[in-house]
Amino acid sequence: MQDMNVCADSASHIDDSAALTYSPARTYRSRTLPMHPEKLQAFVLSASNYGENDRIVSLFTLEHGRISGFARAARSSRKRFGPALEPFARINLQLLRKEGFSSLRQADIITLHPAIRGSLSAIAHALYACELIESLTPEAHPLPRLYRLLASYLERLEVVPGNQDDRRLFEINLLNILGYRPSLEHCSRCGSVYGDRGARLQSDGDLACHSCAKNGRTVTTTALHGLRACLGTGRFGLVTFTDDEHVQIAGLLDETLTLHAGRKLKSLDFLRQSGSLHRAAVPLTFRHS
Numbered sequence: 001m002q003d004m005n006v007c008a009d010s011a012s013h014i015d016d017s018a019a020l021t022y023s024p025a026r027t028y029r030s031r032t033l034p035m036h037p038e039k040l041q042a043f044v045l046s047a048s049n050y051g052e053n054d055r056i057v058s059l060f061t062l063e064h065g066r067i068s069g070f071a072r073a074a075r076s077s078r079k080r081f082g083p084a085l086e087p088f089a090r091i092n093l094q095l096l097r098k099e100g101f102s103s104l105r106q107a108d109i110i111t112l113h114p115a116i117r118g119s120l121s122a123i124a125h126a127l128y129a130c131e132l133i134e135s136l137t138p139e140a141h142p143l144p145r146l147y148r149l150l151a152s153y154l155e156r157l158e159v160v161p162g163n164q165d166d167r168r169l170f171e172i173n174l175l176n177i178l179g180y181r182p183s184l185e186h187c188s189r190c191g192s193v194y195g196d197r198g199a200r201l202q203s204d205g206d207l208a209c210h211s212c213a214k215n216g217r218t219v220t221t222t223a224l225h226g227l228r229a230c231l232g233t234g235r236f237g238l239v240t241f242t243d244d245e246h247v248q249i250a251g252l253l254d255e256t257l258t259l260h261a262g263r264k265l266k267s268l269d270f271l272r273q274s275g276s277l278h279r280a281a282v283p284l285t286f287r288h289s
């Protein structure tokens with residue numbers, strides 16, 4: 001029943017302030033690792049074959065954050081792993097933590113997200129979300145709010161197979177949880193509140209007011225308001241943006257995410273090739289402006 005509770009909680013508790021807050025400046029120090037396998041919940045972020053029988057997986061666990069795992073004989077042992085070690089699968093697992101690669105002992109599927117796997121657009125968005133987390137999170141650092149955000153986004157993709165509004169809501173909440181959120185209310189240079197002219201995007205990915213920044217693409221007040229609404233609700237499907245706002249937000253968020261990832265994401269090309277950057281027709285229930 002514990003797993004079901006996490007599912008039910010996923011949409012409503014993204015902004016749980018009691019959850020651990022991650023500081024980018026904080027570095028992980030190895031602790032004494034348990035001698036016995038632990039039972040964990042996880043999403044498979046990525047997986048690749050190793051040799052003839054083994055599999056290397058990147059996991060995002062609820063309990064310990066991102067962990068690299070080694071599944072010996074995963075390709076030949078259907079009993080221990082079955083099809084569980086596929087990207088964006090949600091699993092229960094037994095794992096012996098080690099420095100470097102931890103040892104996977106068993107994995108059981110909670111959900112493979114079957115509807116996502118039936119849609120190219122949804123697959124592209126799910127892989128992109130997983131790669132963002134793999135690129136932006138430190139190893140072995142628990143991030144339960146981000147875990148719930150990913151759970152909520154994948155549940156949403158099961159129903160609505162990928163659109164820009166949901167993608168941007170996921171991204172701005174991810175940046176917020178990791179402490180990388182651009183300054184959406186005040187100028188990052190002088191601290192003044194943005195006026196009616198909105199903000200200007202700077203080369204470092206942050207925003208500044210029109211007095212401090214003479215150049216840079218404008219992000220309008222309605223676009224900034226929409227992003228703040230994404231943080232306020234934390235729920236998918238409640239905030240929508242116009243095409244113009246999407247262009248502004250893409251400039252801001254793509255810049256910021258690439259900066260912190262330190263590289264261009266591989267899944268971004270797939271996302272573009274799948275044609276899924278076009279907005280899907282989603283019923284509107286709330287307009288932020």
Ligand SMILES: [Zn+2]
Pocket residue numbers: 187188189190191192208209210211212213
């Ligand atoms: Zn300023």
